[in-house]
Structure formats: structure tokens, C-alpha cells
Amino acid sequence: MDFTDKVVLITGASSGLGAATAIHLSKFSAKLALVGRKELNLKRIALYCENAKGLKPHTITADVTEDGDVQRIIDETIETFGKIDVLINNAGVVAMGGIKKTDMEAYDKVMSVNMRAVFHLTSLAVPHLQNSKGCIVNVSSITSTKPNPKMLAYNVSKAALDHFTKCIALELAPDGIRVNSVNPGFVKTNIMKDLGLSEDQLEMIAQNMASGNPLKKLVEPDEVANLIAFLASDKAKSITGCTYPIDGGRLLV
Numbered sequence: 571m572d573f574t575d576k577v578v579l580i581t582g583a584s585s586g587l588g589a590a591t592a593i594h595l596s597k598f599s600a601k602l603a604l605v606g607r608k609e610l611n612l613k614r615i616a617l618y619c620e621n622a623k624g625l626k627p628h629t630i631t632a633d634v635t636e637d638g639d640v641q642r643i644i645d646e647t648i649e650t651f652g653k654i655d656v657l658i659n660n661a662g663v664v665a666m667g668g669i670k671k672t673d674m675e676a677y678d679k680v681m682s683v684n685m686r687a688v689f690h691l692t693s694l695a696v697p698h699l700q701n702s703k704g705c706i707v708n709v710s711s712i713t714s715t716k717p718n719p720k721m722l723a724y725n726v727s728k729a730a731l732d733h734f735t736k737c738i739a740l741e742l743a744p745d746g747i748r749v750n751s752v753n754p755g756f757v758k759t760n761i762m763k764d765l766g767l768s769e770d771q772l773e774m775i776a777q778n779m780a781s782g783n784p785l786k787k788l789v790e791p792d793e794v795a796n797l798i799a800f801l802a803s804d805k806a807k808s809i810t811g812c813t814y815p816i817d818g819g820r821l822l823v
């Protein structure tokens with residue numbers, strides 16, 4: 571794969587799957603614009619990326635739920651690199667609870683990061699993607715189609731995201747813009763840690779998830795990064811409107 575001279579904008583690049591994707595794409599000479607709220611983490615990931623091919627990523631400390639920040643993400647990327655070839659909408663948060671235990675604050679937060687911010691950033695990126703005939707990869711989840719009542723708001727946000735992927739794939743196909751999503755099963759990242767779970771609790775969840783998967787293994791962040799890179803690359807030039815599970819077979823059981 572080759573991303574030489576391709577400008578890739580990644581949200582949630584300071585941790586987990588976004589960081590793994592940034593590091594993966596840096597090995598293929600991508601010009602990276604990396605977004606997250608935690609500046610130190612973002613700079614640390616940027617340094618890893620720079621070490622791959624000597625290309626310095628542009629880091630943008632921003633909250634994707636703030637409308638002004640979303641505009642700044644696009645403006646800074648264009649000022650720095652002059653174009654956008656690939657948008658990777660990856661930033662996301664989880665809230666635990668079903669209909670009995672999810673308050674509206676938790677619902678609003680999840681929908682705001684996982685769906686509203688994606689809608690907003692994508693709408694501002696589209697004119698630039700029209701110019702570059704670029705593509706979008708959204709990071710969804712298998713919970714978009716496999717109901718998990720313990721994370722209702724999260725499930726709903728990812729179901730909406732999948733439909734968004736398909737609708738805009740249809741709308742933007744005449745512009746030569748492809749839109750797809752990756753839908754991972756459980757991957758060990760900071761997303762559950764941010765809910766306040768201890769290392770022991772996280773390890774127990776990870777073991778349960780691995781043993782419950784038909785392949786009896788967890789998906790590694792780098793595997794998701796590899797799938798995102800494929801969908802963002804010219805190798806996937808005939809693929810649009812698709813949602814790709816990467817879950818050790820979890821959707822089968």
C-alpha cells in the first residue's frame with residue numbers, strides 16, 4: 571500500500587484504534603492530521619509516526635463536539651497540507667446502561683461524539699474530498715447490528731453511523747467519493763478504561779470476550795488499522811457503502 575502525498579485526517583488519534591491507524595499509515599508515507607483532546611498523547615503518537623518515514627504529522631488538539639473546533643480541524647488541515655484525501659471518523663465514547671439506566675446526559679454525550687460530530691466534520695470535509703476524489707472510513711462497531719442492551723446509547727449511535735455511511739456513500743458516489751465503515755468487536759483500548767474500570771476488571775472482560783469469540787482470540791488494534799488502511803487505499807477503489815465486521819466471528823454467535 572502506498573499513501574505518498576495522501577493527506578489523511580484522523581479523529582481520536584491520541585489513543586487506541588485511531589493511534590494504531592495513524593502509526594500504520596505513517597509506514598506508507600501518509601501525510602497525517604491527527605485530532606484528539608489530550609495533547610500530550612497526541613504528540614506522543616505523532617512522534618511515533620514521524621519516526622517511520624520522517625514525515626511530521628500535524629496535531630490538532632480539539633473536541634469534536636465543539637462546533638468551532640470542528641471548523642478549526644478542517645481549516646488547520648487545509649492550511650497545513652492544502653487538501654484532504656482521506657477522512658477517518660474514529661473518535662468515539664461508550665456509556666454503560668440500558669433504557670432503565672441511561673440518563674439523557676449520557677445519551678447526549680454518546681450521540682454527540684459518535685454521530686453528531688461525525689455528521690458535522692464530514693459535511694465540512696466533503697468539498698475538499700470532492701476536489702481530491704477522496705474517501706471516508708467511519709469507525710463503527712458490531713453493536714450497530716448485534717444488540718447489546720448494556721450499552722444502549724452506544725448501540726444506537728453506531729446503528730445511526732452505519733446508516734449514515736450507506737446514505738452518504740450513495741449521495742457522494744457521483745463525486746467519486748467512497749464511504750465505508752469498519753465494525754470491530756471488542757478490542758482492548760482505553761475506551762472501557764475511561765468508564766472507570768480497573769485493570770483487573772478490564773482483563774476479565776477481555777478474557778471473556780476472547781473465549782466467547784468463535785476464533786477464541788481478541789482483535790488487535792493493528793488488525794483494525796490494517797482494514798481501515800485497505801478501505802482508504804486505491805486497492806478498495808470499487809468498494810463503497812460497506813460495513814466491515816472485524817470481530818473474531820462474534821457476529822456469528
Ligand SMILES: NC(=O)c1ccc[n+]([C@@H]2O[C@H](COP(=O)([O-])OP(=O)(O)OC[C@H]3O[C@@H](n4cnc5c(N)ncnc54)[C@H](OP(=O)(O)O)[C@@H]3O)[C@@H](O)[C@H]2O)c1
Pocket residue numbers: 581582583584585586587588605606607608609611632633634635660661662663683709710711712753754755756757758759760761762764
Ligand atoms: N475498543 C473497542 O472494543 C471498540 C470496538 C468497536 C468500535 N470501537 C470504536 O473505535 C473507536 C475508537 O475507540 P478506541 O477503542 O480506540 O477508544 P480509545 O482508546 O478510548 O480512543 C478514543 C479516541 O477518541 C477520542 N475522543 C473521544 N472523545 C472525543 C472528543 N469529544 N473530541 C475529540 N476526540 C475525542 C479520544 O481522544 P482524547 O481522549 O485525546 O480526547 C481517543 O483518541 C470509537 O469510535 C469506538 O466506538 C471500539
